[in-house]
Amino acid sequence: MEAWLVGNEPAVRLAAFLGVLAFMATWEVLAPRRALQVSKTQRWANNIGLVVLNTLLLRLLFPAAAAGIALHVDAQEWGVLNQFELPPALAIVFALVVLDLAIWLQHVMFHAIPLLWRLHRVHHADLDYDLTTGARFHPIEILLSMLIKSAVIVLLGPPVAAVILFEVMLSGMAMFNHGNVRLPARIDGLLRLLIVTPDMHRVHHSIDDDEANSNFGFNLACWDRMFGTYRAAPRAGHDAMTIGIRDFRAPRQVIWLGGILALPFVGKVRGYAINRRRWGNEPSDSD
Numbered sequence: 001m002e003a004w005l006v007g008n009e010p011a012v013r014l015a016a017f018l019g020v021l022a023f024m025a026t027w028e029v030l031a032p033r034r035a036l037q038v039s040k041t042q043r044w045a046n047n048i049g050l051v052v053l054n055t056l057l058l059r060l061l062f063p064a065a066a067a068g069i070a071l072h073v074d075a076q077e078w079g080v081l082n083q084f085e086l087p088p089a090l091a092i093v094f095a096l097v098v099l100d101l102a103i104w105l106q107h108v109m110f111h112a113i114p115l116l117w118r119l120h121r122v123h124h125a126d127l128d129y130d131l132t133t134g135a136r137f138h139p140i141e142i143l144l145s146m147l148i149k150s151a152v153i154v155l156l157g158p159p160v161a162a163v164i165l166f167e168v169m170l171s172g173m174a175m176f177n178h179g180n181v182r183l184p185a186r187i188d189g190l191l192r193l194l195i196v197t198p199d200m201h202r203v204h205h206s207i208d209d210d211e212a213n214s215n216f217g218f219n220l221a222c223w224d225r226m227f228g229t230y231r232a233a234p235r236a237g238h239d240a241m242t243i244g245i246r247d248f249r250a251p252r253q254v255i256w257l258g259g260i261l262a263l264p265f266v267g268k269v270r271g272y273a274i275n276r277r278r279w280g281n282e283p284s285d286s287d
Contacts, residue, residue: 005164009067013168020172024131024179031182033198034239036128038255046257047132054135054142062146069150070163079157088159095158097220099166102152104223106145107216118264119144121245124212125254125263129205129243134178135171138264173219177201192221203234207242211235 005012058065064072073079081091110120119141126133137145153163177196192200196217204215214231217223224230234241244254247267253259 005067005161009065009164012164013171016168017171020175021131024175024181027181028130028179033180033182033202034129036130036180037243038127038251040128040130042251042255043126043128043130044132046255046260047126047136049257050137050139050260051132051135054137054139057139058142058146061143062150066146066149066153066163066167067160069153070158070160073154073157074160077157078154080155081159082157091159092162092165095156095162096166096169098156099149099152099158099162100218100220101223102149103170103218104216104220106148107218108229110141111213111216116141116144121248122260122263124205125245125248125260126205127244127249127251127254128180129178129202130180131175131178133205134174134176136260138261140264169219177218194221195219196221199233199238202238202241202243203231205243206234207244207246208235211241 062068074082077083081095086094110116119138122138122141123133123136126136173196177198178201179198181198183191183197183199188197188199191197196215196219200215200221201217203211206212211231211234214229215224216229221230236242248254248263250259253263253266
């Protein structure tokens with residue numbers, strides 16, 4: 001199984017991405033959660049254009065991707081897991097959980113450090129919330145994320161299969177929990193005991209800073225509960241809440257690709273973004 005995954009890693013990831021994309025796009029049409037506020041055609045064209053740019057950049061700078069790094073780590077017997085004899089299934093599950101926690105911590109860090117928040121606000125500045133928001137990241141953030149993930153792989157020494165499965169889960173769950181889709185409340189409540197649902201993560205994209213600094217998870221829902229950053233729902237409700245960042249509302253800044261790429265270099269960031277707990281109409285201290 002591992003040999004097959006390694007040999008077909010690009011095809012597996014592409015097939016999974018396109019499959020989840022088609023499924024979620026259909027679901028958004030059939031059962032949308034919120035009415036979109038701006039042109040879907042414009043947003044999708046620019047958000048997907050950013051995805052293509054990031055994919056080409058990653059393949060250029062990291063041709064072997066995370067799976068290649070994991071293969072090298074395994075060959076050198078680096079990392080914690082390579083120092084123990086664990087059943088393969090247990091090693092994969094353990095690695096998936098640790099990698100998920102690492103991504104949660106990285107997400108918190110990108111909110112906590114002003115320089116990193118500059119990059120991450122590209123993701124939050126989208127004026128609507130749908131499956132393409134889940135892949136909307138500045139190229140510099142994508143490269144930093146790859147370096148952080150590589151460091152975790154070197155330290156952890158996970159099975160190669162776990163890394164490939166995690167990469168598939170990362171893109172698939174990002175599209176799912178950013179989906180503009182409606183789930184029955186009972187099903188949503190059950191699912192979010194284990195995984196992050198769209199209604200759970202949408203709170204994180206609120207215009208109000210205290211809500212935006214909650215629900216950092218992308219896959220497992222336990223971390224926000226464990227670390228005290230869980231919020232069940234936005235105070236205005238999902239239909240009335242405002243998506244985005246208060247100081248960046250102009251379409252030329254947050255919809256068009258040129259403005260998206262320039263966004264980290266606009267304005268000033270004062271203080272640590274994660275410490276801003278204001279909400280409502282209080283004056284902004286971010287830019």
